[in-house]
Amino acid sequence: xxxxTKATSVKDWLNQRLAVEKVxxxxxxxxxxxKNINFLWAMGMILVVTFALLLVSGIFLLMYYQPNVNxxxxxxxxxxxxxxDFGWLWRxxxxxxxxxxxxxxxxxxxxxxxxxxxxxxxxxxWISGMLLFVAFSAEAFSGYMLPWGQMSYWAGxxxxxxxxxxxxxxxxxxxxxxxxxxxxxxxxxxxxxxHVLLIPLAIIGLIGLHFGALRxxxxxxxxxxxxxxxxxxxxxxxxxxxxxxxxxxxNDFMAKDMMVVGVYLVFFFYLVFYNYxxxxxxxxxxxxxxxxxxxxxxxxxxxxxxxEILRPFSTNIGLIAFAFAQVIFFALPFLDKSPNTVPxxxxxxxxxxxxxxxxxxxxxxxxxxxxxxxxxxxxxxxAALTFIGLWIALPFITKMEKKV
Amino acid sequence: MKNKEPxxxxxxxxxxxxxxxxxxxxxxxQMHKHFESEGFAYKDLPSIPxxxxxxxxxxxxxxxxxxxxxxxxxANVPAPMDAVSSAAAYGVNPPDLSNAGxxxxxxxxxxxxxxxxxxxxxxxxxxxxxxxxxxxxxxxxAGGDINQEIADMVAYLQSIAVSKDKLTPTIAFETACGRxxxxxxxxxxxxxxxxxxxxxxxxxxxxxxxxxYQDSLTKYLGKLPPDLSIYIRSRGExxxxxxxxxxxxxxxxxxxxxxxxxxEAADKVIEYLEDSGDAKRHERESVGRNVMIFIVIFAIFALxxxxxxxxDLH
Numbered sequence: 001x002x003x004x005t006k007a008t009s010v011k012d013w014l015n016q017r018l019a020v021e022k023v024x025x026x027x028x029x030x031x032x033x034x035k036n037i038n039f040l041w042a043m044g045m046i047l048v049v050t051f052a053l054l055l056v057s058g059i060f061l062l063m064y065y066q067p068n069v070n071x072x073x074x075x076x077x078x079x080x081x082x083x084x085d086f087g088w089l090w091r092x093x094x095x096x097x098x099x100x101x102x103x104x105x106x107x108x109x110x111x112x113x114x115x116x117x118x119x120x121x122x123x124x125x126w127i128s129g130m131l132l133f134v135a136f137s138a139e140a141f142s143g144y145m146l147p148w149g150q151m152s153y154w155a156g157x158x159x160x161x162x163x164x165x166x167x168x169x170x171x172x173x174x175x176x177x178x179x180x181x182x183x184x185x186x187x188x189x190x191x192x193x194x195h196v197l198l199i200p201l202a203i204i205g206l207i208g209l210h211f212g213a214l215r216x217x218x219x220x221x222x223x224x225x226x227x228x229x230x231x232x233x234x235x236x237x238x239x240x241x242x243x244x245x246x247x248x249x250x251n252d253f254m255a256k257d258m259m260v261v262g263v264y265l266v267f268f269f270y271l272v273f274y275n276y277x278x279x280x281x282x283x284x285x286x287x288x289x290x291x292x293x294x295x296x297x298x299x300x301x302x303x304x305x306x307x308e309i310l311r312p313f314s315t316n317i318g319l320i321a322f323a324f325a326q327v328i329f330f331a332l333p334f335l336d337k338s339p340n341t342v343p344x345x346x347x348x349x350x351x352x353x354x355x356x357x358x359x360x361x362x363x364x365x366x367x368x369x370x371x372x373x374x375x376x377x378x379x380x381x382x383a384a385l386t387f388i389g390l391w392i393a394l395p396f397i398t399k400m401e402k403k404v
Numbered sequence: 405m406k407n408k409e410p411x412x413x414x415x416x417x418x419x420x421x422x423x424x425x426x427x428x429x430x431x432x433x434q435m436h437k438h439f440e441s442e443g444f445a446y447k448d449l450p451s452i453p454x455x456x457x458x459x460x461x462x463x464x465x466x467x468x469x470x471x472x473x474x475x476x477x478x479a480n481v482p483a484p485m486d487a488v489s490s491a492a493a494y495g496v497n498p499p500d501l502s503n504a505g506x507x508x509x510x511x512x513x514x515x516x517x518x519x520x521x522x523x524x525x526x527x528x529x530x531x532x533x534x535x536x537x538x539x540x541x542x543x544x545x546a547g548g549d550i551n552q553e554i555a556d557m558v559a560y561l562q563s564i565a566v567s568k569d570k571l572t573p574t575i576a577f578e579t580a581c582g583r584x585x586x587x588x589x590x591x592x593x594x595x596x597x598x599x600x601x602x603x604x605x606x607x608x609x610x611x612x613x614x615x616x617y618q619d620s621l622t623k624y625l626g627k628l629p630p631d632l633s634i635y636i637r638s639r640g641e642x643x644x645x646x647x648x649x650x651x652x653x654x655x656x657x658x659x660x661x662x663x664x665x666x667x668e669a670a671d672k673v674i675e676y677l678e679d680s681g682d683a684k685r686h687e688r689e690s691v692g693r694n695v696m697i698f699i700v701i702f703a704i705f706a707l708x709x710x711x712x713x714x715x716d717l718h
Contacts (some may be wrong), residue, residue, distance in 0.1 A: 040412060077633075078633070088684040089688075097411065102422065107416060155603070244718065255709050255710040256713075259703075259709070259710040262703030266699050269695050274692065285634050285638035285681075331465060356482070362423050370430075376434075404481065
């Protein structure tokens with residue numbers, strides 16, 4: 001057993017039992033971050049803050065929400081919106097954060113792609129991040145079911161139908177997922193459970209994994225520079241703060257993070273109070289009605305690009321393309337054959353690949369929402385082909401890349 | 405090294421706004437028909453001459469035979485039948501005319517009295533040549549100039565109605581919408597506001613009346629008109645106003661009649677729907693302002709903190 005002495009202070013008492021000073025060093029003051037980073041490196045902190053907003057607002061909503069097909073709609077739209085003090089605020093924060101979190105996730109992902117932050121020892125950061133993306137997608141979808149509006153119901157119908165696998169006709173699987181032939185009480189209850197317990201647990205675990213995956217390879221930097229973290233840390237601790245290439249996580253990196261978070265929160269709360277419509281589809285303010293299909297059924301904006309990869313093809317090919325789109329980002333570290341871990345701007349053809357992918361996904365997003373009439377159907381079809389083509393081309397164009 | 409952060413910010417803002425534009429304004433423009441409001445002018449209806457309220461009163465109470473079906477509570481004319489029986493007889497309970505003069509446009513009222521199916525834009529349902537009579541019979545005149553007689557009746561209805569500044573959202577909604585549409589967030593049913601009941605039997609009796617009324621309405625209109633509790637969120641002000649002005653624009657062949665409200669009453673109806681479906685909008689504005697002030701101050705402090713911490717790092 002460890003030897004304990006009479007504590008000289010509260011800190012000392014805690015130190016003997018929890019090694020708080022050591023923890024503080026490992027997690028904050030001597031967790032070294034490169035100095036040559038820009039504000040895109042604050043997206044992680046913004047995501048943490050947004051997740052916290054989702055969690056806290058969700059806890060308040062959970063106290064009044066009723067997971068019952070007869071009560072759910074009014075518990076959200078009447079009880080929470082009109083009767084509960086500040087219930088409207090929690091709901092708008094929750095709804096807007098659920099949408100904005102995907103904007104930040106996409107910025108975070110494209111930052112990683114641009115700077116090659118998934119390469120050379122950072123593969124697990126990328127993979128755990130993609131797992132987080134999948135978990136957040138499932139969380140967003142299950143949450144979208146809960147108000148039990150028209151779009152909840154019909155999105156639930158359409159998405160669970162995908163599991164029938166087209167010509168495989170796995171209707172039994174679809175019924176098993178729904179717990180019924182159509183979305184009904186059993187369906188609502190299980191998506192409620194997924195939304196408030198199982199998926200949040202998975203997300204919290206994955207956030208731990210994602211942070212852990214950063215420790216050994218360290219955070220990337222904006223110049224693709226290989227930094228000797230031990231030597232630079234010594235320099236910093238010796239007092240040469242300006243000359244060292246690294247900074248402390250706290251307060252150095254944290255101070256910059258918080259500055260970006262401050263700007264972000266101004267934008268976020270502007271949306272919450274003055275421009276929340278984009279995150280709360282009007283169609284979902286009609287109660288669920290299994291006998292009345294809405295004129296247009298479309299997912300929330302962050303799913304549109306993958307929806308549009310499904311939609312322009314015949315059922316079976318569409319499902320295969322859709323499955324491809326869901327998993328292909330995971331393979332990015334292994335499809336990129338280039339030896340360089342530098343910004344895309346210095347990587348020859350990959351530079352064009354990056355911007356082509358970004359623009360193609362925006363086109364897919366736009367075409368996924370509009371009705372599939374001409375010319376949108378054709379544009380969507382070619383954008384989907386381009387998406388698949390870009391991924392097929394990736395190993396070849398990165399293989400040709402010269403070492404910089 | 406050159407600071408690339410402003411360029412990065414421009415790129416991110418550009419692509420974010422582009423995506424927003426494409427999935428919101430652009431996509432909605434592609435998906436939904438858009439109609440501009442005509443300001444509740446009812447340009448297709450003829451104008452009416454200046455009327456005389458005293459002559460109008462005699463017509464409304466006498467030769468016009470309005471009170472055979474309509475109540476005018478403000479003139480102490482009771483309803484001939486209760487709402488449920490009226491709906492069973494006519495399909496829908498004929499409105500109390502107390503405030504019709506304040507809620508409905510004068511031209512519209514004139515045309516309505518002369519030819520209900522035409523003014524209400526339901527001639528596709530009520531074609532007299534096929535024997536499909538609108539439940540409200542047209543006024544064929546009392547022997548004089550029919551247009552003058554109609555103008556007199558409209559003048560009378562205007563004279564007994566509440567003045568413009570006393571027109572409340574509740575009066576506007578109940579007169580214009582409330583006999584077909586429920587709004588359960590403010591406890592409104594098609595036969596009136598649902599009271600608190602001490603005895604369950606009384607509550608069940610009331611609910612039975614509502615259901616019977618709704619059955620008549622469903623038979624009359626083909627489907628039960630929707631509950632309007634949060635139509636302000638699901639449809640929005642512009643859609644509701646332009647739909648009410650001319651329902652046939654959006655839904656060709658709909659049984660929903662043109663309601664004929666004037667511009668002031670339309671605003672009051674919108675206010676009623678906001679009170680029902682967006683009750684905390686005033687609180688949202690005041691809390692929003694305070695939160696924005698707080699967050700801006702937070703952002704300033706965060707900026708100052710960063711500057712202080714990074715002074716040694718550069």
